[in-house]
Amino acid sequence: MNGAGAAAAAAAAVAQAIKASGVIVRLEPKEFLKLLNRNSSGLVVHALAGLFKFSTSHTYLMGYKGLAFYTRCREPIPLPGTCEVMEAQKVWMPG
Numbered sequence: 001m002n003g004a005g006a007a008a009a010a011a012a013a014v015a016q017a018i019k020a021s022g023v024i025v026r027l028e029p030k031e032f033l034k035l036l037n038r039n040s041s042g043l044v045v046h047a048l049a050g051l052f053k054f055s056t057s058h059t060y061l062m063g064y065k066g067l068a069f070y071t072r073c074r075e076p077i078p079l080p081g082t083c084e085v086m087e088a089q090k091v092w093m094p095g
Contacts (some may be wrong), residue, residue, distance in 0.1 A: 024068045024093060032060060032071035033078075039064050040080040047091040059091040 027035065036044065042062055050056035060077060061070040070093060071077075079085060 023066075024070060026093075027069055027071050029071045029073040029077055032062075032069060035064060035069060036062060036077075036083065037080065040082045041084075043084045043086060044079060045086045045088050045091060046079075047088040049090065061091050 036042070039062065042064065045061040047059045048056065049059065057072050057074055058076050059070060059072050061068060063069075070091070
């Protein structure tokens with residue numbers, strides 16, 4: 001496969017991943033927390049990324065009314081004690 005063919009195949013794979021993942025909405029951490037408080041018994045997926053303290057980021061993902069919402073922040077979000085939390089190695093979002 002030539003370079004153009006490989007690029008087209010990669011673009012098609014990304015498009016397919018976006019279709020398979022459904023609608024994903026990125027929110028600011030403050031807005032994510034507001035939504036989380038409305039869905040305090042839901043499931044939240046959390047992943048920690050970064051090698052050093054100054055580069056650490058927290059990613060949170062949650063489903064609500066058929067949509068997936070996520071946020072990234074440097075500091076952990078105080079999650080309600082009533083929600084179920086799943087720790088993941090990594091959360092990947094299509095570009």
